[in-house]
Amino acid sequence: MKKILKNKLVLxxxxxxxxxxxxxxxxxxxxxxxKPVTDRSRTDEMSFGPLDYPTLESNEELxxxxxxxxxxxxxxxxxxxxxxxxxxxxxxxxxxTVRIDGDRNRVLVGTHHxxxxxxxxxxxNYTTEDGLAHNGIVSIDICAPSGDVWIGTLGGLNCWSGxxxxxxxxxNSGMPNDLVYNVFCYGKDVWVATGGGAGQYxxxxxxxxxxxxxxxxxxxxxxxxxxxxDGKVWIAAWGGGIIxxxxxxxxxxxxxxxxxxxxxxxxxxxxxxxxxxxxASWADSILWVATYFGMSRYxxxxxxxxxxxxxxxxxDFINFVRAEGPVVFICTDLGLSTFNGETWVTYLxxxxxxxxKALVMQGLExxxxxxxxxxxxxxFVIGCDAEDDVIWLATSKGVSRGERIR
Amino acid sequence: MKSSVKTIxIxIxIxIxxxxxxxGQELPKNYGNIPDELVAFDKFQKAYKYHxxxxxxxxxxxxxxxxxxxxxxxxLGFLGPLEGSIxxxxxxxxxxxxxxxxxxxxxxxxYKGTPFKLMVHNDFGLWGAAANEVVKMDxxxxxxxxxxxxxxxxxxxxxxxxxxxxxxINPGDPDPTYTETNxxxxxRNVPDDRQSSYALVHHIYVKNNHExxxxxxxxxxxxxxxxxxxxRAAVRVGHPVIIEERFDDRDxxxxxxxxRIKRINPDAILIWGNANSSGMIVKEIRELGMTQxxxxxxxxxxxxxxxxxxxxAEDVVTTCQYNPDSDNPTLKAFQxxxxxxxGEEPITFAAHAYDAINMIIDAIHxxxxxxxxxRDVLTDLExxxxxxxxxxxxxxxxxxxxxxPIYMAKVNDGKFEFSPAPxxxxxxxxxxKVKMEx
Numbered sequence: 133m134k135k136i137l138k139n140k141l142v143l144x145x146x147x148x149x150x151x152x153x154x155x156x157x158x159x160x161x162x163x164x165x166x167k168p169v170t171d172r173s174r175t176d177e178m179s180f181g182p183l184d185y186p187t188l189e190s191n192e193e194l195x196x197x198x199x200x201x202x203x204x205x206x207x208x209x210x211x212x213x214x215x216x217x218x219x220x221x222x223x224x225x226x227x228x229t230v231r232i233d234g235d236r237n238r239v240l241v242g243t244h245h246x247x248x249x250x251x252x253x254x255x256x257n258y259t260t261e262d263g264l265a266h267n268g269i270v271s272i273d274i275c276a277p278s279g280d281v282w283i284g285t286l287g288g289l290n291c292w293s294g295x296x297x298x299x300x301x302x303x304n305s306g307m308p309n310d311l312v313y314n315v316f317c318y319g320k321d322v323w324v325a326t327g328g329g330a331g332q333y334x335x336x337x338x339x340x341x342x343x344x345x346x347x348x349x350x351x352x353x354x355x356x357x358x359x360x361x362d363g364k365v366w367i368a369a370w371g372g373g374i375i376x377x378x379x380x381x382x383x384x385x386x387x388x389x390x391x392x393x394x395x396x397x398x399x400x401x402x403x404x405x406x407x408x409x410x411x412a413s414w415a416d417s418i419l420w421v422a423t424y425f426g427m428s429r430y431x432x433x434x435x436x437x438x439x440x441x442x443x444x445x446x447x448d449f450i451n452f453v454r455a456e457g458p459v460v461f462i463c464t465d466l467g468l469s470t471f472n473g474e475t476w477v478t479y480l481x482x483x484x485x486x487x488x489k490a491l492v493m494q495g496l497e498x499x500x501x502x503x504x505x506x507x508x509x510x511x512f513v514i515g516c517d518a519e520d521d522v523i524w525l526a527t528s529k530g531v532s533r534g535e536r537i538r
Numbered sequence: 539m540k541s542s543v544k545t546i547x548i549x550i551x552i553x554i555x556x557x558x559x560x561x562g563q564e565l566p567k568n569y570g571n572i573p574d575e576l577v578a579f580d581k582f583q584k585a586y587k588y589h590x591x592x593x594x595x596x597x598x599x600x601x602x603x604x605x606x607x608x609x610x611x612x613x614l615g616f617l618g619p620l621e622g623s624i625x626x627x628x629x630x631x632x633x634x635x636x637x638x639x640x641x642x643x644x645x646x647x648x649y650k651g652t653p654f655k656l657m658v659h660n661d662f663g664l665w666g667a668a669a670n671e672v673v674k675m676d677x678x679x680x681x682x683x684x685x686x687x688x689x690x691x692x693x694x695x696x697x698x699x700x701x702x703x704x705x706x707i708n709p710g711d712p713d714p715t716y717t718e719t720n721x722x723x724x725x726r727n728v729p730d731d732r733q734s735s736y737a738l739v740h741h742i743y744v745k746n747n748h749e750x751x752x753x754x755x756x757x758x759x760x761x762x763x764x765x766x767x768x769x770r771a772a773v774r775v776g777h778p779v780i781i782e783e784r785f786d787d788r789d790x791x792x793x794x795x796x797x798r799i800k801r802i803n804p805d806a807i808l809i810w811g812n813a814n815s816s817g818m819i820v821k822e823i824r825e826l827g828m829t830q831x832x833x834x835x836x837x838x839x840x841x842x843x844x845x846x847x848x849x850x851a852e853d854v855v856t857t858c859q860y861n862p863d864s865d866n867p868t869l870k871a872f873q874x875x876x877x878x879x880x881g882e883e884p885i886t887f888a889a890h891a892y893d894a895i896n897m898i899i900d901a902i903h904x905x906x907x908x909x910x911x912x913r914d915v916l917t918d919l920e921x922x923x924x925x926x927x928x929x930x931x932x933x934x935x936x937x938x939x940x941x942x943p944i945y946m947a948k949v950n951d952g953k954f955e956f957s958p959a960p961x962x963x964x965x966x967x968x969x970x971k972v973k974m975e976x
Contacts, residue, residue, distance in 0.1 A: 225599065226599065226600075228701075266673070268673065268676075268701070268702075270701060286673045286676075286698075286701065286702075287670070287673060308666070309666035309669065309670070310666075310670050311666060311669040311670060311673060311698060313697070313701075326666060327666030327668075327669040327694045327697060327698070328666035328694075351759075352690055352693070352759065353666075354693060354694060354697070356697070370693070370697060370719075371693070371715065371719075391578070391579070391585075393578045393579075394589070394714075394715055394718035395569045395570065395572075395578070395588065395589050395590055395718065396578055396579070396585035396586075396587065396588055396589065397585060397586050397587040397589070398578075398579055398583065398585045398586060399586055400586045400587070406589075408718075408719050408720065424719065424720035424721070425587075425589055425720060426587075437586075439587060441587075447597075449594070449720065465595075465596075465597045465598065466597055510598070510599055511597060512597050512598035512599065527599075528598035528599040528600070529598075529599035
């Protein structure tokens with residue numbers, strides 16, 4: 133053995149092997165520590181237990197933990213999922229949108245093959261044969277003053293009133309385009325976001341006003357969503373960030389990603405995180421903006437960006453957001469996240485979409501994991517609505533109803 | 539020492555050292571072949587997040603759907619400018635390339651005996667018509683589609699394809715932002731204007747040492763977004779474009795814009811527009827007595843350019859997304875068959891449409907009739923990586939762009955000659971002093 137060790141080649145080889153081994157070990161460990169928490173199956177352990185003696189640091193940690201728990205307790209957590217598919221009476225499993233019509237005690241669901249209405253425990257379906265402009269129903273809203281239901285489809289806009297469907301399209305009205313990605317009722321006005329611009333329909337005067345690159349600060353008239361509140365309307369313009377329209381002054385302003393590059397986000401909190409915006413919602417004086425790259429929050433003064441790798445967000449690919457009071461519901465391609473500015477609750481199913489769990493998180497830190505059986509219909513969540521203690525989800529493979537369990 | 543011990547030790551070294559090296563190569567490459575020298579803000583600050591480095595997945599339902607029974611045809615969609623558009627000739631080139639691919643596939647038996655059928659749609663009409671046409675294609679039951687050329691129509695259409703969940707391969711729109719929308723259903727087989735811009739900036743500023751370049755471009759989105767990365771790259775190499783003039787696609791004279799450029803006396807002129815406009819501009823530049831070297835966008839590689847530029851086309855340099863003079867036998871056969879059938883030479887739009895349809899057909903043969911599986915196999919970055927078409931290899935990046943190297947094209951004796959495009963090398967200079975001498 134000594135002879136072998138005295139050989140220079142052997143000695144050099146052994147040193148290299150040891151160095152290589154240590155390098156691999158170091159790199160592997162550092163890789164693990166830097167890896168973002170994308171696998172939410174892991175519940176991070178938190179050490180709130182008392183120390184042998186109190187220190188300033190331990191007291192601060194206990195105080196922080198107490199605050200985190202209080203924050204988490206204010207977040208609604210939904211469970212007791214009941215799932216619906218074609219077998220239960222839906223016209224299609226692929227659901228784009230859901231709207232709770234609390235005044236009529238019913239729920240409206242838009243699917244790829246028609247409108248479904250859940251009332252008294254039964255589904256009733258409507259298609260083009262009943263007067264819909266197209267069977268692909270992608271957005272629904274209810275006009276508060278009249279109670280009329282406005283339905284955005286892949287081939288026109290419908291107003292469902294008095295049991296009849298009235299159709300609006302490019303040929304019979306001032307609609308900007310027939311593909312209505314989003315419809316939003318604000319007072320007496322109905323706003324639509326289409327591939328040919330945004331439209332404002334005054335239900336009193338029956339007149340349309342169209343907003344495109346000709347009269348609003350957008351490069352192209354591609355709009356994807358509308359939101360409103362506090363006398364302002366926000367239009368999610370595909371490639372144009374968020375366009376704000378002040379209803380009182382009739383002035384526009386736009387919010388775009390300040391770095392100006394599609395392939396990066398230079399700073400997460402310098403503005404909307406990307407110009408490709410997909411949805412917006414306003415509540416509690418906060419504007420929430422969804423993109424396929426993460427989410428932004430705007431309080432009227434400061435922007436804050438959230439990504440999957442630095443927050444409790446289920447995924448950066450966000451199909452839809454709806455804010456209700458202080459809580460925003462975020463529909464992503466990998467699950468549903470809810471957030472109140474401090475605490476996240478992210479709902480995830482297993483790979484088979486049979487069972488699920490809710491993760492209560494602050495940042496990337498998982499405070500609690502609540503198992504759910506069954507989970508909701510499918511992790512690919514396209515739409516949602518919440519009212520009182522009930523939440524409804526439209527997913528890629530069915531519709532789900534959840535109850536507030538805490 | 540025994541030779542067997544030596545051999546074992548050497549083997550251990552061979553096994554372990556590559557592991558260390560591989561671990562050290564984990565850093566991702568720049569998105570979109572962006573040269574290290576041109577990565578945004580890179581010499582000043584790292585970005586908080588870099589997009590498009592990982593391919594987008596589709597996590598929705600649909601893979602469980604069984605293939606349809608008793609279908610009489612396998613429908614594929616086509617969207618292009620076929621009526622009412624000034625780029626109709628390009629649309630028909632694209633359509634003919636697609637039709638030829640379908641015809642050849644059906645001659646080989648279609649899909650398990652069922653013929654393929656192209657469902658043809660025009661993209662030019664009322665505002666947002668392209669989106670409505672995609673919805674119609676969805677109603678028709680297509681399995682995937684190709685199209686289109688115009689930037690605006692392409693963008694409008696991909697939002698609809700996302701809603702309807704149908705894969706599209708774009709063979710004609712080089713707008714870099716087209717795939718930067720992060721839609722997991724959108725691929726593009728024609729190399730984009732990023733690649734053209736980087737090649738032109740290198741050729742103009744680095745290789746030929748020009749410093750004061752004028753740009754004249756179409757006023758539409760094709761001109762605005764097409765020159766975007768040229769302008770940005772020019773700034774980073776220290777020589778911002780000194781003047782930008784614009785024209786309408788239907789203009790037939792450009793004298794006012796060219797006179798303004800002439801007064802500034804640039805080193806070189808870059809034209810970004812359709813083949814006919816570019817040809818007319820080249821002619822008027824020379825007729826005004828301007829002798830500067832002329833560069834242009836890849837739409838110049840079209841017989842129509844020579845019709846308008848005539849003898850003045852000589853020495854004009856542009857880029858081309860593939861090498862039409864390649865000795866690739868499948869390209870030669872395609873060019874021959876295309877000419878025999880349609881009586882004209884295929885240009886890039888026809889060649890890439892032919893490849894796009896063939897790629898979709900290969901995907902269907904691989905996974906059957908399921909829209910999600912077709913998407914999965916086309917985007918897995920492996921199955922179709924290095925897939926060889928008539929235009930060359932296909933190398934997808936994280937945003938499903940084709941990163942295949944492109945070519946420079948220079949007019950010599952009345953025809954384009956092609957050569958590999960140059961590649962940037964990184965410089966250690968942190969800041970290049972901008973020269974604005976005009």
